[in-house]
Amino acid sequence: MNYREKSLEKHYEWRGKIEVVPRVEVDSREKLSLAYTPGVAEPCLAIQKNPDLSFSLTRRWNTVPVITDGTAVLGLGDIGPEAGMPVMEGKCALFKAFGGVDAIPLCIRSKDVDEIVRTIELLAGSFGGINLEDISAPRCFEIERRLIEDLDIPVFHDDQHGTAVVMAAALLNALKLVGKKIESVRVVINGAGAAGISIGKYLLRLGVRDLILCDKSGMLCEGMAGMTVAQAEIAKVTNLQRVRGDLALAMKGADVFIGVSAAGCVSREMVKSMAARAIVFACANPTPEISREDALDAGAAVVGTGSSEKPNQINNVLVFPGLFRGALDVRAKKVSFEMMQAASRAIADCAGSELSFDKILPYAFDLSAHQAVAAAVSEAALKTGNVHK
Numbered sequence: 001m002n003y004r005e006k007s008l009e010k011h012y013e014w015r016g017k018i019e020v021v022p023r024v025e026v027d028s029r030e031k032l033s034l035a036y037t038p039g040v041a042e043p044c045l046a047i048q049k050n051p052d053l054s055f056s057l058t059r060r061w062n063t064v065p066v067i068t069d070g071t072a073v074l075g076l077g078d079i080g081p082e083a084g085m086p087v088m089e090g091k092c093a094l095f096k097a098f099g100g101v102d103a104i105p106l107c108i109r110s111k112d113v114d115e116i117v118r119t120i121e122l123l124a125g126s127f128g129g130i131n132l133e134d135i136s137a138p139r140c141f142e143i144e145r146r147l148i149e150d151l152d153i154p155v156f157h158d159d160q161h162g163t164a165v166v167m168a169a170a171l172l173n174a175l176k177l178v179g180k181k182i183e184s185v186r187v188v189i190n191g192a193g194a195a196g197i198s199i200g201k202y203l204l205r206l207g208v209r210d211l212i213l214c215d216k217s218g219m220l221c222e223g224m225a226g227m228t229v230a231q232a233e234i235a236k237v238t239n240l241q242r243v244r245g246d247l248a249l250a251m252k253g254a255d256v257f258i259g260v261s262a263a264g265c266v267s268r269e270m271v272k273s274m275a276a277r278a279i280v281f282a283c284a285n286p287t288p289e290i291s292r293e294d295a296l297d298a299g300a301a302v303v304g305t306g307s308s309e310k311p312n313q314i315n316n317v318l319v320f321p322g323l324f325r326g327a328l329d330v331r332a333k334k335v336s337f338e339m340m341q342a343a344s345r346a347i348a349d350c351a352g353s354e355l356s357f358d359k360i361l362p363y364a365f366d367l368s369a370h371q372a373v374a375a376a377v378s379e380a381a382l383k384t385g386n387v388h389k
Helices: 003-014 029-035 041-049 051-057 081-099 113-126 139-150 158-178 194-206 229-235 247-251 268-272 292-297 320-329 337-349 367-383
Strands: 063-068 102-107 130-132 155-157 186-190 210-215 256-259 279-282 302-305
Touching: 041 051, 063 081, 063 113, 081 102, 081 320, 081 367, 113 139, 130 139, 130 158, 139 155, 139 158, 155 158, 155 320, 158 194, 158 256, 158 279, 158 302, 158 320, 158 337, 186 194, 186 247, 194 210, 194 229, 194 337, 210 229, 210 247, 247 268, 268 292, 279 292, 292 302, 320 337, 320 367, 337 367
Parallel strands: 063 102, 063 130, 130 155, 186 210, 186 256, 256 279, 279 302
Antiparallel strands: none
16 A cells, blocks of 8 residues: 555544544533533633642643644754644554553644743643654754753653653563564664664663664764764764774674664674674664665664564654553653653553564553553652652
């Protein structure tokens, strides 16, 4: 099937993938008076006295905006906020289908960090958490950092942390299959933007000791010219041998390759140069860094991609619905490392007895996986005291 052409046809038919449905009936004078005026004055006054009651007396507790400025939409780049709306609506549909979370697309007509932060801050009283989406680096780092500091509800940039959580889950299971330990493998990440840097930071906290990040200029190395602030920061704790060179050099002898970069940038020869029982996650969309078939032919033991048409799809739809479900259920203050780690391990565990070289993760539409993530995230938030009393 040509999914692009069919999707365009269906979008004309659907005219939107989400809608607002009332939770109460308003088909009589009595019911209208309870849901709206005059009865609604009483919950309004209760919230005026204690704004926290907005989580008990309104749907705020279960509502999350999916917010973009349209600057990094899927593999399409800076296409603008309105053009990003089909993706945001799709994410909202997944929030509801897999997590029971009410999500609203918000596409902001600005690329100014201050304007975006202020807009979200002004709207935050309507929501139980904030999901940032498809905002380009390096602005996304600053936007997220400031919102986490300023708001008392969870803030989560899915392109960074959702990708990191599911990538780690895939890696944990792939390492089981090839019989390697996370602390002993050498990992190369190609793509030093929002996703690549977040994956790198997260894997370091999970136990990876030998990690190299590459971008189009080659291996990131402390002191290298032309790096962004975020790249310079992670360069201090990666590539500890301070090796300089291109991606091909970085991949020689590596146990794991993670690609969040560009189509076709990895050759069969580069995979052949990796360590025995190598793991290759080529997740560029819509065309991966190397095809699954070529990576396997070149000797990779486990191959994952971003494609739903291939085995081992590594997709952050396994993360955000359950993560927000768990965070909202216990009124978490923020999304912590402990909560993300719990999500990674829950996703990995859900592969269970079906774990194999062609199935390293549960399927995205496996509701039990989303429920397991929610439960694990809630437990981690409660255990660490990361909740509002």
